[in-house]
Amino acid sequence: MTTSTVPLRRAISGVRAYVRHLWNRREFAFHLALGNVKARNASTTLGLIWWVINPLLLGGIYALVFGVILDIQRGEENYIAYLLAGMFAFYYTRSVMVGAVNSIIQNARLLANLPFPRLVLPGSALIESAVGFVASLGIYYLIVGPIDGVWPGSTVWWLLPAFLLHTLFSFGLGALVARLAVPFRDLNNLVPYVLRLWLYVSPVIWPVTFLENARPGIQQVLEWNPLFPILAVYRHALMGQTLTGGDVVVASTWSVLLFLFGVGLFVRNEGRMTRYI
Amino acid sequence: MTRRPAIVARDITVSFRPTVDRKPTLRRSIAQLRHKQRETVLALSGVSVEVMRGEAFGIIGRNGAGKSTLLKVLAKTLKPDSGTVNVYGRTSTLLQLGVGFNPELSGRRNVLLGGLAAGLRKREVDEKFDTIVSYAELWDAIDRPVKTYSSGMFARLAFSVAMALEPNILLLDEVLAVGDESFRAKSREAMEDLLARAGTIVFVSHALPVVTEFCDRVMWLHEAEVRQLGDAGEVVAAYQASVKKPQKAKR
Structure with a gap:
């Protein structure tokens, strides 16, 4: 055995132990998420049905404003299908990020009192968001089918890799922001603005073809945005738009790297987290 | 006496950056990096302690002496700057009551949440559910939101959940002063039971008569260091x- 393999082995066994601890706490993560949703809807009449109503209203408003009033479609035939695919996916990332940050700050008492792998908390936020997102995908065709005539086609199985990559991506980002927002609370104020900007520079409201008329250089810069390839995979899955191999490679690379980076940074020194809350 | 240790902590040092007014915001961190000045406050400085099985161990000292910080280190929710902690046994921490509880939800759901937070499996919580509720004497209120509970009811439920973990080691931070006389008697009884089963209790309190009566040994923390232990x-x-002296001097 060479000396260089020893730290590597130690690192691998450390990761395995952490994952095992995390897995042991899966019920906790799940019931924490369920409890949050129940508590939030405890005083509403419709209760958990809001999980479906929220994306319905969200989609309806954006379809009305951008599809009907502003008539932004510009060369995108199935604009409502295009818009909602992007919007629901974007809101998933958004909700994972915001949820991850809040999960640490709002559960300060848990962190101070009980030892458990801290990734349980953003993990719980992820479960909450993922269920909401899956519900929104469920009603996607209910809106888009009658309006645009877009129904599930042969490419719909791509939803699985799209969801998987996008989840890695969003969770990595959420863990990263949560980790940074604990000592630097200023970030907490900044996150909504960054998300708003990100929504507008992503191909959610405007079609990708829209950029062809933009000033030179803008398209090249904007296309670094990892949501370009990720949304391309979703739109391939949901509405059969063409997908290039390049998109898949870039989306996968971004997702895996961001996941490893964000989660790695979160887990490293997570013992220090208690000091800041 | 050759008893086995339940907790062995060696040379624990914890320092904080002053947090209350001066949170480490981005701007201050950058300023600190530039000036290479890092103000720190020592919360614990080279504290060592060995707590035996079957022992009730008290920690006393003024506010800010480092008592709660030490408990957090023993509970492993705070990683010390240096030093080691070894804990032999199943620990239940009651640094605050009702951790993991969500006041909007029913007592029933909170038993589950509190149990899962403390490290039980759902199956285990389900098995112990009847015992927990009976012990807390809350059968009538268990399906009501916890926010409607009185503070005594809340304390009873939280304590029952913590005891359901069947800990060998109990870390307490002044929480059992709540509730009525019968709850206090009951929690006292539970703690005596634990000691009789060779369990261990570490206990932070300002109630000195209780400490004298209940604890075998006591550690006096003063300004992050052990002033006296015995x-x-x-x-x-x-x-x-020592507390009385400065008061006399003032007069």
Whole structure:
């Protein structure tokens, strides 16, 4: 055995132990998420049905404003299908990020009192968001089918890799922001603005073809945005738009790297987290 | 006496950056990096302690002496700057009551949440559910939101959940002063039971008579360091003497 393999082995066994601890706490993560949703809807009449109503209203408003009033479609035939695919996916990332940050700050008492792998908390936020997102995908065709005539086609199985990559991506980002927002609370104020900007520079409201008329250089810069390839995979899955191999490679690379980076940074020194809350 | 240790902590040092007014915001961190000045406050400085099985161990000292920080280190929710902690046994921490509880939800759901937070499996919580509710004497209120509970009811439920973990080691931070006389008697009884089963209790309190009566040994923390450690009666007496002195001087 060479000396260089020893730290590597130690690192691998450390990761395995952490994952095992995390897995042991899966019920906790799940019931924490369920409890949050129940508590939030405890005083509403419709209760958990809001999980479906929220994306319905969200989609309806954006379809009305951008599809009907502003008539932004510009060369995108199935604009409502295009818009909602992007919007629901974007809101998933958004909700994972915001949820991850809040999960640490709002559960300060848990962190101070009980030892458990801290990734349980953003993990719980992820479960909450993922269920909401899956519900929104469920009603996607209910809106888009009658309006645009877009129904599930042969490419719909791509939803699985799209969801998987996008989840890695969003969770990595959420863990990263949560980790940074604990000592630097200023970030907490900044996150909504960054998300708003990100929504507008992503191909959610405007079609990708829209950029062809933009000033030179803008398209090249904007296309670094990892949501370009990720949304391309979703739109391939949901509405059969063409997908290039390049998109898949870039989306996968971004997702895996961001996941490893964000989660790695979160887990490293997570013992220090208690000091800041 | 050759008893086995339940907790062995060596040379624990914890330092904080002052947090209350001066959170480490981005701007200050950058300023600190530039000036290479890092103000820190020592919360614990080279504290070592060994707590035996079957022992009730008290921690006393003024506010800000480092008592709660030490408990957090023993509970492993706070990683010390240096030093090691070894804990032999199943620990239940009651640094605050009702951790993991969500006041909007029913007592029933909170038993589950509190149990899962403390490290039980759902199956285990389900098995112990009847015992927990009976012990807390809350059968009538268990399906009501916890926010409607009185503070005594809340404390009973939280304590029952913590005891359901069947800990060998209990870390307490002044939480059992709540509730009525019968709850206090009950929690006292549970703690005596634990000691009789060779369990261990570490106990932070300002209620000195209780500490003297209940604890075998006591540690007196003063400004992040161990001032005195030994027989409960002696240490408490020395602490009381030191607290009274400055008051006399003032007169």
